[in-house]
Amino acid sequence: MARESDNVIEGWVKLAIALGVGMALAWVVVFLRLGTPSVWVHAMLIPTLGAATFALMVAGLMFTLFRPPAFRRSRAVAFAVLLTAGVVGNIPIVAPPLATADWESDVPHYLPFQGEWVTLAGGPDSARNYQATTAALRWGYDFTVVRNDAKFALDGHRNEDWFCWGEPVYAPVAGRVVVAVDGVVDNRLGEIDPESVFGNHVALQVAPDEYVFIANLQRESLTVRAGDEVTPDVLIGRCGNSGRSIEPHVHVHAQDRLGFPIAQGLPLVFSRYEADGVVVERGMPLGSEDWDAADGQRVSTTVRDHAIKDGVETAPDRK
Numbered sequence: 071m072a073r074e075s076d077n078v079i080e081g082w083v084k085l086a087i088a089l090g091v092g093m094a095l096a097w098v099v100v101f102l103r104l105g106t107p108s109v110w111v112h113a114m115l116i117p118t119l120g121a122a123t124f125a126l127m128v129a130g131l132m133f134t135l136f137r138p139p140a141f142r143r144s145r146a147v148a149f150a151v152l153l154t155a156g157v158v159g160n161i162p163i164v165a166p167p168l169a170t171a172d173w174e175s176d177v178p179h180y181l182p183f184q185g186e187w188v189t190l191a192g193g194p195d196s197a198r199n200y201q202a203t204t205a206a207l208r209w210g211y212d213f214t215v216v217r218n219d220a221k222f223a224l225d226g227h228r229n230e231d232w233f234c235w236g237e238p239v240y241a242p243v244a245g246r247v248v249v250a251v252d253g254v255v256d257n258r259l260g261e262i263d264p265e266s267v268f269g270n271h272v273a274l275q276v277a278p279d280e281y282v283f284i285a286n287l288q289r290e291s292l293t294v295r296a297g298d299e300v301t302p303d304v305l306i307g308r309c310g311n312s313g314r315s316i317e318p319h320v321h322v323h324a325q326d327r328l329g330f331p332i333a334q335g336l337p338l339v340f341s342r343y344e345a346d347g348v349v350v351e352r353g354m355p356l357g358s359e360d361w362d363a364a365d366g367q368r369v370s371t372t373v374r375d376h377a378i379k380d381g382v383e384t385a386p387d388r389k
Contacts, residue, residue, distance in 0.1 A: 079144050080133055080137075080144070080145075082126055082129045082130050082133060082148070083130075083144045083145060083147075083148040085126055086126050086130065086148035086149075086151050086152050087147070087148065087151060089119060089122060089123065089126065089151070089152070089155055090151035090152070090154065090155050092119055093116065093119050093120075093154075093155040093158060093159055096111050096112075096115050096116050096119065097116070097158065099111045100112045100116070100166055100167065101167055103167050103168060103169040103171075104169070105169045105334065106332065106334075108166075108168075108169070109166075109168075109205045109206075109331075109332055109333065109334055110332055112166045112205050113204075113205060113206075113331040113332060114332075116158075116159050117159065117160070119155065119159050120155065120156060120158070120159020120160040121159075121160070123152045123153075123155050123156035123159060123160070124156070126148075126152055127149070127152050127153075127156070130145065130148055130149060130152065133145070162196075162200075162203035162204070163203070164196065164203065165194070165195075165196045165202040165203055165208060166203070166204075166205045166208065168205060168208055168334045168335060169334065170208075170326055170334045170335065170336050170337070171337065173326075173336050173337055174337070174339075175243075175276065175277075175280060175324075175336070175339070176277065177243060177244060177276060177277075178243070178302075178341040178342070179242050179243045179282070179302075179324075179338060179339065179340050179341060180240075180242050180243070180302050180303070180340060180341055180342065180343070180371070181213075181242065181340055181343050181369060181371050182213075182239050182240050182241070182242040182284055182306075182320060182322055183213065183237060183238070183239060183240065183309075183320060183371065184237075184238065184240070184371055185215075185370065185371065185372070186215075186368055186369070186370040186372070187213040187214060187215055187216075187234070187320075187368070187369055187370075188213065188214055188215070188216045188358075188364050188365075188366055188367070188368050188369075189211060189212070189213060189355040189356060189357045189358070189366035189367045189368075189369055190212040190213065190214055190319060190357055190358055190361055190364060190366055191210070191211060191212040191357035191358070191361070191366070192210075192211040192212070192213075192354060192355045192356055192357040192366065192367075193209075193354045193355065193356040193357055194209065194337075194354065195356075197359055198356050198357040198358065198359055198366065199211075199357045200361075201323070204331065204335075205331065205333070205334055205335060206323070206325045206330050206331050206332075206333040206334070206335050207323050207325075207335055208323075208334070208335030208336075208337075209323065209324070209335050209336065209337045209338045209354070210321065210322065210323030210335065210338070211321065211322045211323065211338065211355065211357070212319050212320070212321050212357070213234075213319060213320045213321075213322070213369070214232075214233075214234045214317075214318070214319045214320075214364060215232075215233035215234040215237065216233070216364050216368075217233050221233060221234070221317070221364055226259065227259060228259070229256055229258075229259065229310075229311050229318055232311075232317065232318040234309045234318050234319060234320070235288070235309060235310070235311070235318045236288060236291075236308050236309060236310075237308060237309045238305055238307075238308055238309075239284060239287060239305075239306055239307050239308060239309055239320055240302070240303050240304060240305055240306060241272075241274065241284075241294075241300040241301065241302055241303065241304045241306050242282060242284065242302065242322060242340070243274060243276055243282055243302055244276070244299075244300065244301045244302060245274035245275050245276040245282065245299075245300060246274065246275050246297070246298070246299050246300075247272060247273070247274060247294050247295065247296050247297060247298040247299075247300060248273050248274070248275045248281070248296060248328060249271065249272065249273035249296060249328070250271075250272050250273075250292055250294055250295045250296050250298075251266075251268070251269070251270050251271050251272075251292075252270050252287075252289065252290055252291070252292040252307075253270070253289065253290070254266050254269045254270045254289060254312045254313065255289055255312070256269075256288060256289050256310050256311045256312045257269075257311050257312060257313075257315060257316070259311075259316070259317060260316050260317075261316070262313070262314045262315060262316055263312065263313050263314060263315075266312065266313045266314070267285075267313055267314050267330060268283060268285035268286065268312075268313045268314075268321070268330075269285060269286050269287065269310065269311075269312025269313025269314075269315060270285075270286070270287040270288065270289055270291070270292065270307065270310055270312045270313070271283055271284060271285035271286070271287060271313070271321075272284045272285075272287070272292065272294060272306050272307065273328065274300065275328075276324075279326045279327070280324060280326065280336060281324065281325055281326070281327065281328055282322065282323070282324045282338070283321070283322065283323050283324070283325070284306060284307070284320065284321070284322050285313060285320075285321040285322075286309075286310055286311065286312055286313050286315040286318075286319060286320060286321045287306075287307040287308060287309065287310045287312065287320075288307065288308040288309060288310030288311075288312070289310060289312060291307040291308035291310065292306060292307040293305050293306055293307060294306050294307075322338065323335060323338060324336035324337075324338040337354070338354070339352050339353060339354055340352070340353065340354070340355065340369075343355075343369050343370065343371060344369065344370040344371075344372055345367045345368070345369050346367055346368055347368075355367045355369045
């Protein structure tokens with residue numbers, strides 16, 4: 071009987087192999103950079119298949135324990151397939167290749183704050199930008215304020231203890247406000263809002279296929295509403311801790327459509343700023359390899375603020 075059962079390929083094994091094939095094909099679609107179809111597969115199908123690996127793994131373990139012999143070659147192959155599919159389906163490892171990788175905006179974008187801030191997450195490399203593994207946030211940024219190597223005063227248990235809390239946030243680019251959310255309660259430190267990704271945020275339409283999001287703002291701090299036309303340096307709100315945010319900071323990213331998460335991120339390049347004391351005409355600030363260490367690039371708007379003051383560039387006064 072045992073010898074005969076060795077030749078039987080169990081149903082869960084067949085499902086495991088099929089899931090593995092499906093996962094491989096899904097990643098092929100992602101790497102083909104087909105635009106929306108590839109993003110949908112990356113954002114929806116791959117996580118679904120990844121979650122299914124857990125159920126099949128449990129089923130396989132039950133069959134292995136209660137239907138001897140415990141070791142069969144088909145079972146070993148199935149477990150190997152499920153383990154691989156589980157890793158590539160559940161753990162964000164690589165930044166998804168997007169059809170928008172070579173995109174460039176027709177207008178300049180500027181840092182959305184005043185003075186010196188530290189880049190918590192940013193740049194094209196997932197090692198310095200955890201958001202790079204999400205298609206819509208592919209080239210997103212998180213910024214905070216650091217003083218004397220610390221992000222907060224006292225014990226940091228309150229939002230008000232953080233240096234960036236309540237700091238003014240400005241429009242980084244000219245555009246029309248298409249979304250303005252202002253009523254989301256700010257999180258307590260270390261907690262996130264399971265219902266709101268961006269929390270209080272503003273979305274600007276810059277061009278037909280270019281949208282810039284400024285998120286995690288403070289509740290009831292917005293100074294703009296949907297339909298408003300803004301130019302760079304117009305005050306839009308204040309730094310908060312709303313949405314999927316564990317601590318006060320400002321988030322900025324660009325994508326090719328308004329929806330989330332089925333959208334492609336756009337390479338967001340800032341103009342005329344300082345990074346670690348060096349003037350950068352156009353560039354991507356690099357984030358920290360350790361969020362808690364906050365050792366990403368220190369970026370400053372000083373050079374731009376001086377240019378505006380001296381009349382080299384024209385922009386509305388920051389208020």
